[in-house]
Amino acid sequence: MATKQREAKLLPEVLEFLTQPKRLLIGGEWVEAASGQTFATIDPATDEEICQVPLAGAEDVDRAVSAAREAFEDGRWSQIDPRKRAKVLYAIADALEQKAQTIAQIDTIDNGKPVGFAFGEAIHSAQVYRYFAGWCDKVYGETNPTAPQTFIYTLREPVGVCGQIIPWNFPSAMAAWKVAPALAFGNCTVLKPAEETPLSALFLGQIAQEAGLPDGVLNILTGDGENTGAPLAAHPGLDKIAFTGSTEVGRKILQASSISLARVTLELGGKSPNIVFPDADLSQAVPQSAFGIFFNSGQVCTAGSRLLVDKRVHDQFVEQMTAAAQGWKVGDGLEDGTMVGPLVSRQQLDRVTNYLAIGPSEGAQVATGGKRVEGTKGYFVEPTVFTGVKPDMRIAQEEIFGPVLSVMSFEDTDEAIRMANDTMYGLASAVWTKDLQTAHKVARGIRAGTVWVNTYGPSDPGASFGGFKASGIGRELGVHALDAYTEVKTVWMSL
Numbered sequence: 001m002a003t004k005q006r007e008a009k010l011l012p013e014v015l016e017f018l019t020q021p022k023r024l025l026i027g028g029e030w031v032e033a034a035s036g037q038t039f040a041t042i043d044p045a046t047d048e049e050i051c052q053v054p055l056a057g058a059e060d061v062d063r064a065v066s067a068a069r070e071a072f073e074d075g076r077w078s079q080i081d082p083r084k085r086a087k088v089l090y091a092i093a094d095a096l097e098q099k100a101q102t103i104a105q106i107d108t109i110d111n112g113k114p115v116g117f118a119f120g121e122a123i124h125s126a127q128v129y130r131y132f133a134g135w136c137d138k139v140y141g142e143t144n145p146t147a148p149q150t151f152i153y154t155l156r157e158p159v160g161v162c163g164q165i166i167p168w169n170f171p172s173a174m175a176a177w178k179v180a181p182a183l184a185f186g187n188c189t190v191l192k193p194a195e196e197t198p199l200s201a202l203f204l205g206q207i208a209q210e211a212g213l214p215d216g217v218l219n220i221l222t223g224d225g226e227n228t229g230a231p232l233a234a235h236p237g238l239d240k241i242a243f244t245g246s247t248e249v250g251r252k253i254l255q256a257s258s259i260s261l262a263r264v265t266l267e268l269g270g271k272s273p274n275i276v277f278p279d280a281d282l283s284q285a286v287p288q289s290a291f292g293i294f295f296n297s298g299q300v301c302t303a304g305s306r307l308l309v310d311k312r313v314h315d316q317f318v319e320q321m322t323a324a325a326q327g328w329k330v331g332d333g334l335e336d337g338t339m340v341g342p343l344v345s346r347q348q349l350d351r352v353t354n355y356l357a358i359g360p361s362e363g364a365q366v367a368t369g370g371k372r373v374e375g376t377k378g379y380f381v382e383p384t385v386f387t388g389v390k391p392d393m394r395i396a397q398e399e400i401f402g403p404v405l406s407v408m409s410f411e412d413t414d415e416a417i418r419m420a421n422d423t424m425y426g427l428a429s430a431v432w433t434k435d436l437q438t439a440h441k442v443a444r445g446i447r448a449g450t451v452w453v454n455t456y457g458p459s460d461p462g463a464s465f466g467g468f469k470a471s472g473i474g475r476e477l478g479v480h481a482l483d484a485y486t487e488v489k490t491v492w493m494s495l
């Protein structure tokens with residue numbers, strides 16, 4: 001449990017949820033892990049245990065995949081009138097919205113993020129369910145142009161049984177991005193939340209049951225990568241694996257999928273360039289660039305972690321950015337006014353503080369920040385701006401996943417594009433300019449799945465999202481989710 005002082009800030013429903021015994025959701029039943037094993041989920045603001053959660057193992061994975069298979073094969077979800085599926089998804093969306101405060105507090109305790117941002121995430125999650133609810137009865141096939149004696153048409157059918165493995169940085173939103181499209185198109189799924197943040201996924205399981213989702217359609221396994229994620233990814237009974245997380249684990253998932261030949265979508269790491277031209281409106285570019293790197297304590301796959309600034313505005317921009325960084329208040333996510341919560345885990349704290357040491361050792365200068373926050377057991381680090389960064393430094397190439405910005409300067413548009421593309425990643429990017437030609441040239445030139453122009457970081461259920469290069473395979477959200485969660489069947493008729 002959280003400490004007494006923090007408990008006083010929690011809603012009764014959150015306290016009740018936290019004290020309930022935690023179980024796996026398999027085939028509509030809440031059950032313990034077959035091994036009886038559990039693990040602690042930790043409050044990153046205090047370094048204390050919140051509660052114990054089941055550690056699912058290979059036997060539980062097998063049961064969950066079988067439950068999803070049974071549900072899929074008997075058609076209780078895949079074969080019903082799509083409007084009935086939509087009704088359930090709308091009900092989940094409504095419940096998520098009604099319980100957004102509760103979900104926000106659960107995610108704040110479990111992940112550390114400021115509760116206002118966690119609330120926004122819960123609302124976004126509701127919007128994702130609502131968006132995909134609208135898709136349920138709008139899945140069309142095609143009539144193919146063929147020789148006169150043949151009539152060919154296509155059907156879009158559900159892929160089948162999905163294994164969906166999500167990270168800890170946006171526990172509610174990542175669950176929604178995975179589960180909502182899978183369900184909308186008639187699939188059944190096994191969801192594995194990250195071991196750092198298992199709680200809101202279990203709460204989602206309760207909501208889905210109350211919304212009338214049939215048993216076995218959504219199964220939820222809490223556990224870590226080794227015991228739970230790996231056997232799930234390698235399970236021969238899967239038709240589809242969807243993963244969001246590190247590029248390193250993404251490679252393992254792809255290898256594991258070779259057993260089942262499940263279709264794979266991967267949303268992996270990033271080192272996204274945020275490019276500022278001299279004609280940019282700095283009153284917008286500075287605060288939004290700060291948002292781009294400090295939001296969620298920089299633990300965002302699309303974080304604008306490489307700031308590329310035209311050398312003519314470099315000094316002015318750095319000065320304003322430094323002031324902006326100092327305005328991002330670090331603290332307990334349950335406190336009013338906190339903008340930067342703790343990092344999610346001790347491991348993440350070690351990783352980020354290691355990069356805070358690597359930067360200066362490579363010759364970068366610290367314009368602001370650069371240290372762990374002292375005097376607390378929580379995993380807090382200061383919003384940090386490194387200047388004098390060179391493209392080949394590790395802090396310019398490697399994903400830090402913390403509130404750490406690497407600033408570089410460029411001479412002209414071609415150099416900006418070259419620098420932007422000089423990483424193994426290609427997830428997101430942004431360009432700040434009032435000049436249309438520059439904006440379009442950069443948008444075309446950057447090899448990344450998203451290019452924001454004069455904004456940083458917005459997300460919308462209707463906007464497809466995914467990566468080029470080592471940032472992933474496939475697209476989530478928007479119309480392209482259809483490709484990820486349906487199979488095309490071609491039907492031939494001889495006339």
Ligand code: ADP
Pocket residue numbers: 165166167168192193194195223224225226228229230231233244245246247249250252253
């Ligand atoms: P991060 O480095 O940001 O913690 P990871 O890629 O390690 O992200 O983890 C993302 C998700 O992948 C988590 O749910 C984690 O448990 C899971 N995971 C980690 N290792 C494996 C693995 N070998 N196979 C399947 N899932 C894994």
